[in-house]
Amino acid sequence: MLDPKKLRSELHTIAEQLQTRGYTLDVEAIQTLETQRKALQVNAQNLQAERNTRSKGIGKAKAQGEDIAPLLAEVDALKVQLEEAEKASEAVQATLESIFSGIPNIPDKSTPQGKGEEENVEIKRWGEPKSYDFEVKDHVDLTEARGWYDNDAAVKIASSRFSVLKGPLARLQRALTQFMLDTHLEHGYQEVYVPYIVNQDSLRGTGQLPKFEEDLYKLAKHEEHDTNDRDLYLIPTAEVPITNLVRDDILDQADLPLKMVGHTPCFRSEAGSYGRDTRGLIRQHQFEKVEMVQIVHPEKSNEALEELTGHAEAILQKLGLPYRVMALCTGDIGFSAAKTFDLEVWLPGQSAYREISSCSNFQDFQARRLKTRYRSGQEKPQLVHTVNGSGLAVGRTLVAVLENYQNADGTVTIPNVLRPYMGGGEII
């Protein structure tokens, strides 16, 4: 969420900035509501103040044994008035709140301008896509014939867009996960294990709610449970539980930056992507991901983003996978992000670079919702900045390793760094 104070005082500037990402802010509607809010809120607070002083008066009068009946009668009328005023004030504030929470983050100055995906800027390329003297297969062809990838089984036990991995393939995925986590420990992250199911407050904190509920898997409630029971959701990314570790916290400035890494499955309904990437492991309802999160001082967030992106790149480099770094343009960055780098890995099976990591600086957009602040000494608490990124999407990395390291005979060479995790095996 954006700063409401800033929204009020710099409404037109913000509207312009948001326009760069293709979001049109209804300036007039907000101004009208703001005027109302101000009047109603002041009115309600004045009545509250009145009520408070009078009630205290009654208390004193009573303590001195005076007759309080006339005082009570006086306050009686006030009560109705106050209730109406509070209701009106709360209603406008709720309306504004719901508008505000639907407004995306303002792009960072360094985010390139552009309308959509096509205008993202390639800022770096690492590694050369290998040329093969045989016809390359994609990851499905490489693994299905050997009985390691079983889409039919996944459909049978769940539905489409799930997968069953077996044997060396399953192990390779685990090896990748371990390798990534171990590497990020060397990068100075603290490993965390977190719930895969989260409540609404957590999803609001990181910005998935209220706007993107359809992307999430929501858990059905038990009928016998009360309707007030909290709604729970499967996590779409470890970003949610990990970042929410610091929700409502006031951190000591000396403890910043906080660097955490965790591995979780991720669950996405993939609503609205019915025809896309239906083959293989690229787009699944359930996939493994290693996620890095940094909680940083506001002046250091862009620096932290560079560093964290570098940590994600390190994985690709150690695996020897060719990739490029894209700076997403204003029209393509996510709702909560101010700046995003995507890492795209080369997939020989598709002859294309495909997203394998997304690293973003959210500045104080998430922190405001999370109420995550830091304090130095006796100073007032300030909002932190949050930065996170995949390091990496394990399923897609698995695809990349299979396709880039395939041999003419259909076997796959294991990258050096993974061999310790594969019992020393060099080839599968």
Add this chain to the structure above:
RNA sequence: GGAGACGUGGCCGAGAGGCUGAAGGCGCUCCCCUGCUAAGGGAGUAUAGGGUUUGUAGCUCUAUCGAGAGUUCGAAUCUCUCCGUCUCCGCCA
């Protein structure tokens, strides 16, 4: 799952309808005192929102005692719902 107890500021802990944004203690900050150390004395020490304002300064109002709703002129205090913690029993990786 059953029975009971409980949830107050950074921490401990009082408070049981009004004078309580909250006693007291610990911790922390600043000042004083003091050969050093230890001890002692004094002051301060929640967060958020609004109004005023060029201002994150000052002044002022409001809200917050796990969360929400209710009763009341007035709620930390009474009622209800939820969340959580602890103890005993049951079950379980």
